[in-house]
Amino acid sequence: MRYLPLFVDSSTLQVLVVGGGNVAARKLAMLSKTKAQLTVIAPFLVPELERLKQRQGFVWHQRMADVADIATCWDLIYLATDDDVIQQTLAQEAMARGIWVNAVDRPELCRFITPAVLERGRFQLAITTAGCAPVLSGQLRSQLEVLLPHSLTPLLDFVADKRSDIQQQFPDPRQRRLFWQYFFQLNGSRFDDVTAAYFQQSLNFQRCQTSDNTCPLINPSTPYQLPVEPKTQIKQQVDLAGQVFLLDCTIDYQLLPLGLISQWQHLDTVCCDGVLPAALDDLLRRDADRQPLPDIAALQSAVENGRYYLLYADKDKLLQYQHHLPDARFILPGSY
Incomplete structure (x- = not known):
């Protein structure tokens, strides 16, 4: 680069x-x-x-x-x-x-x-072709512009106003990240009369999760669903367990489905018994920990506490992990 x-x-x-x-x-x-x-x-x-x-x-x-x-x-x-x-x-x-x-x-x-810049208030997206084709950068900006809602401007103003309070309430960076992940899963990029209600529900979710793995909140896997009365809460079980993804190092990761990229932005830790290929590393969450392969007991404990892992190794080693963690998921080309 x-x-x-x-x-x-x-x-x-x-x-x-x-x-x-x-x-x-x-x-x-x-x-x-x-x-x-x-x-x-x-x-x-x-x-x-x-x-x-x-x-x-x-x-x-x-x-x-x-x-x-x-x-x-x-x-x-x-x-x-x-x-x-x-x-x-x-x-x-x-x-x-x-x-x-x-x-x-x-x-x-x-x-x-x-670069060519696309703006929605505090949101800025910069696009460059390294100086070789600025006209193309401008065309790509125009294409992306229609995909980004104008609600990002008031939404990010709302988030900026709440950010300091969230930092004080949740001093642990991981707690803050989980809070914002839950909020944006519920709210998405919209800003309307239910955004504040989603924010409060996300606060309740983060406050209760440390003491109990079930919370009286909307399931974050079904965003944008809120009763007509915003203050009404739907009581559903929210599973806070983590997830383990298994990636065979012999598979061409360039053929993996694009849908995985958004999933992998939730990763807390990436583990391998060597060096991750640079191109694969670029697809993963940048601030996720990079570690050697963990022992099984430590991995089980981490997953029970809601952490997300990607294990990158040969298939035989990954099968050993899956034997002890049957919910661990092999990632295959076209499997998402």
Whole structure:
């Protein structure tokens, strides 16, 4: 992976944009949504940028840029001119000074690239083709945009408002994760008059699960079902036992069904007796523990306490585990 995806706090950034044409306008349209301090050096501004300046009030130096403008006061520099010589000269000077620079349409002169971004309030999805096909990135963004509901904006505002309280009530990170998993299984991405009721039911679920494996709550495997009266609770048994997935290391994991990916985001621990293939590791929950194969007694205890495991080994070893854990599930191509 050549480009490391990052989301940077823009509140103290000093950003220089060189150029005042249509390309610079596109960059500044994105930058103007941030809290960065923006400066533009260009002999002229296209009408779109003139209007943006009136609304956003960025600093404009009406002249050509030169090497003396590449000072260490800048955190980011965007070069958006149609002069290849100026682009190269200024980019090389910025790199020599250790300043992060982006030269439009010149990926070889870029210390960073700007992805296509899809926004729903606090939700941001960045898409990049590593600079080789920005038009395709934009098309993919448009395709994904219709799939993401606008309710994400108020939902994430609601979650952000509750986050500090949840951290105080559940100091254990795993308890917090289970709480949010249960809430989002019930609520999904919607935000409406039952969201607060689902939140309260999730609180009740997390509070009671440490003392009893049954809770008077809606089953999280059947989301979006709530009586007409939001405060009414349906009493059902909720099984809090964990799960063990068994994956034979001789199977081509690239042929496994895509539906498994969402299941594997619940994993607490991934175990193998060697090194996980990098491509398989990328499919798994990133903050799940990576450990050697466990002894059977420890695994049984962990599963009884609601932990999710993936065991990656040869079939004979996995069969030994399944003998003691009959509910352990072999994962096969097309089995999901």
